[in-house]
Amino acid sequence: MTDTHEKRITQNASALDLAMRLRQMISAYQVSQAIHVAAALGVPDLLQDGAKPCDHLARVTGADEDGLYRLLRALAGVEIFTEVAPRTFALTPLAALLRSDVDGSLHALAVLNGQDWFWRPWGRLADGVRTGSSVFEPIFGVHFFEYLQQNPAARGVFQKALAGASSRAAVADMYDFSASRRVADIGGGHGALIAAILGKYPQVHGILLERAAVLEGARRYLESAGVLDRCDLVESDFFESISAEADTYILSQVLHDWNDEAAHRILSNCRKAMASDGKILVVERVLPESGVQKGPLMDLNILVLMGGRERTQKEYEVLLARAGFRTTRVLEMGEAWSLIEGVPAE
Incomplete structure (x- = not known):
């Protein structure tokens, strides 16, 4: 040969x-x-x-x-x-x-990804790429989160998948809340994250801010976790104001749901609610600045569903600075998840 x-x-x-x-x-x-x-x-x-x-x-x-x-x-x-x-x-x-x-079950994620309302927008990906906007609303007539408010079954599927996200469990293990007294979880869903924090730190009092439609499910979850007596449930729209007095504010998988202007409003409202010695924790899947990337597929999912975006660390730092925060440190949590800590800028 x-x-x-x-x-x-x-x-x-x-x-x-x-x-x-x-x-x-x-x-x-x-x-x-x-x-x-x-x-x-x-x-x-x-x-x-x-x-x-x-x-x-x-x-x-x-x-x-x-x-x-x-x-x-x-x-x-x-x-x-x-x-x-x-x-x-x-x-x-x-x-x-x-x-x-x-x-580590991925059952809820598998159930979520096969829902008609979750995968159908991908059929209009070309429109999302052309416009840079969500295609969910043109298909279903309402914004993604409004759809969840109107459909309890869909909301339940979505919240179960979020509760099982690895980033939420990791925060309580990786970040030291021993100096915190009041921790506010902004848009915390059914309370998986705040429950994990309260379970590990008995001195902490929690505050969960969510829409009314989500709070009843959160009440049941926190009661089953045995921490409801140390957590206030507050109905809130984080675009209007953050109605919570705390020393630590958490935004876990919240900012990526929104474009830069909407994310700025959320962060600005957190800053207005925060005392000068408070801090903010942003938990997100952070994209690398360059090189081989897997996260951008999730970025496309956020685009077609919600019109939001995944971001790099620099992009999150710019958002925080614009809202009056100074980034103090970044903790990598694995699988591209990071916790970005910020404090009020002087």
């Missing part, structure tokens, strides 16, 4: 490899939808005690047996579930993360 022939074979193999990788990317939405359906049916939870035949899984979930078999067979092809015997499936390490009862 000549060197030229060997080189041609290598080039052909590389081209085939690239084409296969690209095909997988092109059809990735199919995998996402299949994962969503399996999670929504509760299949991973049904397999927690071991392999089960497809006819049993179909009876319990109310699915068509053949349709369910074809779904699980397809997912086994991407290492989610494994067919241990004909038409009998078991969990794989990936599928185990789709159980709803395990630490």
Whole structure:
């Protein structure tokens, strides 16, 4: 075999490899939808005690047996579930993360990503790129968060996914709240973050500011966590004012939902509410200034859904400075999440 022939074979193999990788990317939405359906049916939870035949899984979930078999067979092809015997499936390490009862569960995220109202705006991505604005409102007639207010089921799915976000659990572990007495979580959803802080720091009194539609769910969550007696629930619109007296204010996964002008209003209202010795903590997925980036896919999601944006550390520092804050330090929390601490500028 000549060197030229060997080189041609290598080039052909590389081209085939690239084409296969690209095909997988092109059809990735199919995998996402299949994962969503399996999670929504509760299949991973049904397999927690071991392999089960497809006819049993179909009876319990109310699915068509053949349709369910074809779904699980397809997912086994991407290492989610494994067919241990004909038409009998078991969990794989990936599928185990789709159980709803395990630490680090991605079940709620899988359920969220398959919701019609969550993925449909991606079909109008071209419009979002042309206009630089959200395409959610043209499709559904209201802003994303207004839609959640009007649809309790959708709001519940969204809040569960947020509560499971790794960044929220990490804040209480990585940041020292021992000097804090009153901590205000602005737009804190059902209270996963403030509950984690109160659970670790018994001297802290919490304040959760949210829309009225979210607060009842927050009350139940905080009561189940055993910290409701140390947390005030305050109905608030952070675009109007921040009605909380605290020494520490937290904005966790809030600013990325909004464009720069809206984010400036939120930060400015925090500054107005804050004493001169207060501090603000901004928790976000921070984009690198350059180089290989994965976060920008999330940035596109924020664009089409809400018209917001993911930002670099410098961009967050500029936002903070414009609202009257000085950045004091940045803590990296893993998976591109960072905690940016700021204090009132002198």
